[in-house]
Amino acid sequence: MIPVVRPYLPDRRKLDSYIDKIYQSKQLTNNGGLVKELTSRLEEYLGVKHLLLVNNGTLALQVAYTTFGLGVEKCIDEAITTPFTFIATASSLKWQGINPVFTDINRDTWCLDPECVKKGITDRTRLVVPVHVFGNGCEVEELEKIAQQYGVKVIYDAAHAFGVKYNDKSLLAYGDASAVSFHATKLFHTIEGGAIIFKNPEDHDYASEIINFGMTKDSNIESLGINCKMNEFQAAMGLCVLEDIDNIIAIREEIFYRYKKVLTDWVGFQVLNDKITINYSYFPILLSSESEVVRVRDALESNGIFPRRYFHPSLDTLNLPGFDNSHCDVSRMVSRRVLCLPIFFGLSVNQVDSICSIIKSALSRTPVIDQPCF
Numbered sequence: 375m376i377p378v379v380r381p382y383l384p385d386r387r388k389l390d391s392y393i394d395k396i397y398q399s400k401q402l403t404n405n406g407g408l409v410k411e412l413t414s415r416l417e418e419y420l421g422v423k424h425l426l427l428v429n430n431g432t433l434a435l436q437v438a439y440t441t442f443g444l445g446v447e448k449c450i451d452e453a454i455t456t457p458f459t460f461i462a463t464a465s466s467l468k469w470q471g472i473n474p475v476f477t478d479i480n481r482d483t484w485c486l487d488p489e490c491v492k493k494g495i496t497d498r499t500r501l502v503v504p505v506h507v508f509g510n511g512c513e514v515e516e517l518e519k520i521a522q523q524y525g526v527k528v529i530y531d532a533a534h535a536f537g538v539k540y541n542d543k544s545l546l547a548y549g550d551a552s553a554v555s556f557h558a559t560k561l562f563h564t565i566e567g568g569a570i571i572f573k574n575p576e577d578h579d580y581a582s583e584i585i586n587f588g589m590t591k592d593s594n595i596e597s598l599g600i601n602c603k604m605n606e607f608q609a610a611m612g613l614c615v616l617e618d619i620d621n622i623i624a625i626r627e628e629i630f631y632r633y634k635k636v637l638t639d640w641v642g643f644q645v646l647n648d649k650i651t652i653n654y655s656y657f658p659i660l661l662s663s664e665s666e667v668v669r670v671r672d673a674l675e676s677n678g679i680f681p682r683r684y685f686h687p688s689l690d691t692l693n694l695p696g697f698d699n700s701h702c703d704v705s706r707m708v709s710r711r712v713l714c715l716p717i718f719f720g721l722s723v724n725q726v727d728s729i730c731s732i733i734k735s736a737l738s739r740t741p742v743i744d745q746p747c748f
């Protein structure tokens with residue numbers, strides 16, 4: 375059976391040596407030695423400052439919103455976000471009492487279209503939450519201009535953007551903050567986990583209190599906090615995975631270009647921002663219709679291969695309380711036609727070739743289609 379992703383498991387002895395350290399220190403959580411070590415190694419690897427580790431990517435988003443005083447008490451705040459994403463982008467807003475308002479995506483890059491963001495801004499908008507979907511960089515400069523013009527914050531859902539550079543600088547350094555997920559199925563993981571990268575050190579320091587019940591260094595309570603600290607076992611896993619990350623990315627790169635070579639002319643691809651580096655975290659293909667997606671998925675599944683319909687349905691079609699129901703046509707069209715193929719460390723080029731043959735025969739049509747959105 376070939377899943378869409380398989381979590382990376384580092385060398386057992388290496389992990390054991392970190393666990394030995396935990397047994398020696400007898401500190402299991404509360405900003406222990408391994409959490410501190412992972413924080414500084416990640417800042418160095420990613421080329422960012424003011425990184426705060428937390429216990430998952432969803433709470434990374436929620437703590438980031440809270441740090442800027444959004445939602446919670448004032449249930450009238452709105453945030454503009456994309457409907458073409460994982461549910462956590464929007465549900466995390468609603469949990470903080472911020473109403474998600476969906477505006478449409480660009481039909482080629484599948485990221486929020488800055489022009490649509492601009493049109494969606496009202497006097498209740500306090501925040502924009504763009505997603506670097508599948509690791510593709512949003513139009514960060516345009517979005518920053520809009521944010522400045524309207525006096526709103528920008529918090530990126532950067533769950534897919536680990537290690538991506540934009541113009542030679544970390545993509546995670548854009549916006550007021552970026553939230554990353556280190557879930558087991560992500561490119562880099564700590565089993566469950568996440569991080570927030572802040573632009574300003576004061577925001578980082580305030581958030582570090584929020585994640586520990588709102589307690590200051592002197593154990594005073596001055597703000598409303600929550601508990602979402604990363605623990606030492608999560609950090610141990612992260613340190614092991616980080617040591618292997620360049621190798622993990624190199625293997626994924628090989629898979630990525632193999633798919634691309636064999637499937638070119640057969641399917642459409644996401645158009646990547648030409649200012650970014652690729653982290654090879656996903657391999658989405660665009661088919662000509664939803665029925666093609668279903669046909670290809672069923673053919674793969676009957677061979678024990680499990681692609682996923684990330685991200686279907688488009689979130690603007692959900693009828694959850696407090697979700698707006700504006701109609702995002704491009705997102706609906708893209709989400710009906712995208713299928714993510716398996717890509718992970720341990721998938722062989724031969725397996726990629728068999729996946730591609732199954733796709734081609736399931737398509738049962740001639741290869742020629744126009745790029746990028748046929």
Ligand SMILES: *Cc1c(COP(=O)(O)O)cnc(C)c1O
Pocket residue numbers: 430431432433459460462463505531533534555556557566567568
């Ligand atoms: C995975 C993911 C999240 C949530 O991260 P968790 O660590 O699983 O809580 C949020 N947004 C996007 C786009 C994701 O893919």
